[in-house]
Amino acid sequence: MKEHFTLENKEDVVTTEKISGSEAVLKSLLAEGVKTLYGYPGGAIMPVYDQLHQYQDKVHHVLARHEQGAVHAAQGYARISGKVGVVIATSGPGATNLITGIADAQIDSTPLVCITGQVNSQLLGSDAFQETDIVGISTPVTKWNHQITKASDIPKVLAKAFYIAKSGRPGPVLIDITKDAQFEEFDFSYQKCVGIRSYKPVPMVEEKKVQEAAALINSAKKPLIVWGQGVILSEAESIFKGIVEKSGIPAAWTILGVSALPTSHPLNVGMVGMHGNYAPNVLTNECDVLIAIGMRFDDRVTGNLNFYAKQAKIIHFEIDPAEVDKNVKADIAVLGDAKESLTQLLPYLNEKEHTEWHQRFKDLYKIEYEKVIKNDLHPTKEGLTMGEVLKEINKRSKGNAAIVSDVGQHQMIACRYADFNLTKSNITSGGLGTMGFALPAAIGAKMAAPDRDVVAVIGDGGYQMTIQELGTVFQQRIPLKIVVLNNQFLGMVRQWQQLFFDKRYASTEMTNPDFVAIAKGYQIDAQKVTDREKLSDAVREMMTSEGAYFLEVCVEKEDNVFPMITAGASVSDIRLE
Amino acid sequence: MEENKTYTISIYTENNIGLLNRISAIFQRRHINIESINSSVSEIENISKWTIVVQLTEERMKKIIGQIEKQVEVIKAYYHREDEIIYQESCLFKIKSELLFEERQIQNIIKESNANIVTVNKEFFVLEKSGRSEEIELLHRELKVFGIMQLTRSGRIAVSKEEMKISKMLEAFSN
Numbered sequence: 001m002k003e004h005f006t007l008e009n010k011e012d013v014v015t016t017e018k019i020s021g022s023e024a025v026l027k028s029l030l031a032e033g034v035k036t037l038y039g040y041p042g043g044a045i046m047p048v049y050d051q052l053h054q055y056q057d058k059v060h061h062v063l064a065r066h067e068q069g070a071v072h073a074a075q076g077y078a079r080i081s082g083k084v085g086v087v088i089a090t091s092g093p094g095a096t097n098l099i100t101g102i103a104d105a106q107i108d109s110t111p112l113v114c115i116t117g118q119v120n121s122q123l124l125g126s127d128a129f130q131e132t133d134i135v136g137i138s139t140p141v142t143k144w145n146h147q148i149t150k151a152s153d154i155p156k157v158l159a160k161a162f163y164i165a166k167s168g169r170p171g172p173v174l175i176d177i178t179k180d181a182q183f184e185e186f187d188f189s190y191q192k193c194v195g196i197r198s199y200k201p202v203p204m205v206e207e208k209k210v211q212e213a214a215a216l217i218n219s220a221k222k223p224l225i226v227w228g229q230g231v232i233l234s235e236a237e238s239i240f241k242g243i244v245e246k247s248g249i250p251a252a253w254t255i256l257g258v259s260a261l262p263t264s265h266p267l268n269v270g271m272v273g274m275h276g277n278y279a280p281n282v283l284t285n286e287c288d289v290l291i292a293i294g295m296r297f298d299d300r301v302t303g304n305l306n307f308y309a310k311q312a313k314i315i316h317f318e319i320d321p322a323e324v325d326k327n328v329k330a331d332i333a334v335l336g337d338a339k340e341s342l343t344q345l346l347p348y349l350n351e352k353e354h355t356e357w358h359q360r361f362k363d364l365y366k367i368e369y370e371k372v373i374k375n376d377l378h379p380t381k382e383g384l385t386m387g388e389v390l391k392e393i394n395k396r397s398k399g400n401a402a403i404v405s406d407v408g409q410h411q412m413i414a415c416r417y418a419d420f421n422l423t424k425s426n427i428t429s430g431g432l433g434t435m436g437f438a439l440p441a442a443i444g445a446k447m448a449a450p451d452r453d454v455v456a457v458i459g460d461g462g463y464q465m466t467i468q469e470l471g472t473v474f475q476q477r478i479p480l481k482i483v484v485l486n487n488q489f490l491g492m493v494r495q496w497q498q499l500f501f502d503k504r505y506a507s508t509e510m511t512n513p514d515f516v517a518i519a520k521g522y523q524i525d526a527q528k529v530t531d532r533e534k535l536s537d538a539v540r541e542m543m544t545s546e547g548a549y550f551l552e553v554c555v556e557k558e559d560n561v562f563p564m565i566t567a568g569a570s571v572s573d574i575r576l577e
Numbered sequence: 578m579e580e581n582k583t584y585t586i587s588i589y590t591e592n593n594i595g596l597l598n599r600i601s602a603i604f605q606r607r608h609i610n611i612e613s614i615n616s617s618v619s620e621i622e623n624i625s626k627w628t629i630v631v632q633l634t635e636e637r638m639k640k641i642i643g644q645i646e647k648q649v650e651v652i653k654a655y656y657h658r659e660d661e662i663i664y665q666e667s668c669l670f671k672i673k674s675e676l677l678f679e680e681r682q683i684q685n686i687i688k689e690s691n692a693n694i695v696t697v698n699k700e701f702f703v704l705e706k707s708g709r710s711e712e713i714e715l716l717h718r719e720l721k722v723f724g725i726m727q728l729t730r731s732g733r734i735a736v737s738k739e740e741m742k743i744s745k746m747l748e749a750f751s752n
């Protein structure tokens with residue numbers, strides 16, 4: 001590999017006498033400002049673990065209970081802090097156990113650096129013990145990956161890894177280091193990477209495009225903003241708010257974008273997509289200009305593309321050129337970092353209110369409230385609903401907690417009903433829909449933001465996919481709040497079986513263990529709620545507890561999540577029941 | 578529906594072992610058959626050039642180029658229509674030597690096709706033909722009737738009529 005690094009300034013260079021490759025890994029991590037990392041040891045990575053022991057006062061290594069737990073924890077860490085999450089694992093099964101989390105980070109644009117050990121370089125290709133071609137396996141799910149067989153490559157490759165993971169549209173990078181390279185000694189010197197000639201992470205904003213976009217926005221009668229995680233990743237929240245307020249345009253979010261603008265903001269019209277709010281979905285097919293900001297028109301957002309916003313002109317603010325025209329053709333594409341392009345846009349926008357247009361959203365909200373929201377939040381039937389649990393959490397968190405949800409019905413309910421005042425607060429597996437994400441991701445999130453309340457909201461199914469991470473909560477004494485919404489079903493799949501497979505509940509019913517006893521086994525305070533009268537107190541107790549807390553809420557078994565855009569349907573044909 | 582056309586893709590890349598995997602995965606994932614692929618040096622030192630031939634609609638072609646350019650080690654990727662490039666392929670035919678003397682017709686075919694005899698020995702001779710695909714296909718059809726011992730055909734290599742400005746791009750980086 002050729003070196004293509006330029007120096008930012010001389011002070012960034014760290015140089016030492018001969019050290020081992022494994023110590024070089026630690027020194028490189030320190031140079032990148034890494035203080036916490038997640039992992040699991042094993043043969044091929046032992047030299048690095050030995051150094052982690054030496055450097056334990058500088059770098060906190062968190063031992064997960066499964067490598068998948070480690071990578072999700074690093075994701076949670078990255079998502080709440082905006083920093084690069086770091087993961088470390090051994091070769092073979094250690095490395096392959098990371099793949100789900102890496103794929104998740106790739107599709108949700110989460111910056112990760114994953115370091116895996118590999119067998120000795122002389123053994124590569126010999127089917128040695130715990131040898132897998134992890135570079136080959138991870139290629140389609142990483143932004144970049146590389147195998148190191150010489151210690152002297154460690155600093156420059158790790159510098160490149162951090163740069164690639166974080167710059168432009170972030171993503172996961174995997175670096176595989178052979179064991180001999182970890183032992184080998186060399187003269188260490190570290191320079192941060194500030195550019196790679198073949199890689200242009202952030203396209204320049206074209207002023208002309210910004211002006212065209214502004215003109216179209218200013219002329220619009222019924223404009224709609226749909227924003228995604230790009231607003232958060234580029235830390236454009238405040239300028240974004242300025243855009244929304246000045247233009248008076250109703251703004252709707254994807255589940256990765258929510259919390260960039262407070263949910264209580266009067267111009268926030270809710271969630272788009274399959275289980276999103278009624279008004280923004282229906283009015284997507286009525287708006288005259290759709291302004292997409294840092295979102296990629298995922299099929300869960302658009303429904304059937306043949307009937308998606310066909311009447312509207314589309315403006316797409318996007319950092320990744322490959323996303324433009326990929327799913328929805330843009331009339332005007334403004335390439336670049338959202339913060340930069342929105343900053344350029346703001347002065348061109350006219351101040352407007354769009355009062356009548358807003359009224360349409362309010363009218364449709366009323367319909368959704370009557371048909372769906374009222375029953376979710378203020379049920380009159382006996383069984384508890386997931387929505388009322390979220391309502392109680394909101395009451396105690398006052399909208400300041402970070403909510404980490406897993407995948408399924410409870411996820412959609414959490415995204416729909418959680419109140420958010422602060423950005424980077426909704427941590428969920430969006431693109432990959434990885435069950436088992438929430439518990440470990442919440443661990444990472446809480447560790448990165450110890451002063452914030454972090455509440456994991458999980459289904460009884462997904463909880464059991466990474467339940468072993470209670471061990472990490474226990475060992476690290478992480479004051480995390482864990483809520484399991486137990487419907488004794490793989491609820492989301494059961495909902496589909498009910499609606500589309502004539503209620504043939506194939507393998508979705510769950511016989512669950514005593515979750516409270518399990519939590520207590522890890523010395524985590526725990527409680528189970530089955531009655532409405534007890535719910536409010538239980539949530540209060542959880543939210544005010546000092547340490548970790550586990551709350552199981554037994555909810556109605558066969559509730560469904562609505563609204564819903566069914567497969568193949570248009571966003572405006574969203575069902576309310 | 579837009580119809581499939583033949584496109585030639587030129588990709589300028591840093592020399593990197595893993596890239597072949599990344600690029601081929603982009604096509605494989607979308608069930609796009611690669612008709613030919615060639616990797617070689619380019620006019621710029623330490624920069625490789627790949628030439629890939631595929632059949633696609635232009636709309637898909639554009640999306641694929643976006644995915645290719647997104648790869649960290651790719652400097653730039655272009656796609657070209659057939660009339661935008663000068664291209665060549667080559668083919669080697671190994672044929673029994675006796676045919677060269679017994680079948681007059683073969684000598685005429687060789688002459689007319691502008692193919693070169695690379696080597697001749699007692700048992701076989703090797704014929705090399707470079708040109709456009711149709712020319713090679715024609716020669717293949719003509720020789721087939723006499724029997725071919727071995728045949729190998731290369732991927733397409735191509736240069737574009739328009740400038741590709743890679744050097745300028747690289748200069749911009751070092752400044």
Ligand SMILES: Cc1ncc(C[n+]2csc(CCOP(=O)(O)OP(=O)(O)O)c2C)c(N)n1
Nearest residue numbers: 408409410433435459460461462490491492
């Ligand atoms: C790893 C993984 N396997 C399977 C699925 C498919 N899937 C999506 S939602 C779901 C059910 C989730 O059930 P549960 O965790 O109990 O949550 P609920 O929907 O009941 O709230 C399943 C199986 C998935 N998303 N991820």
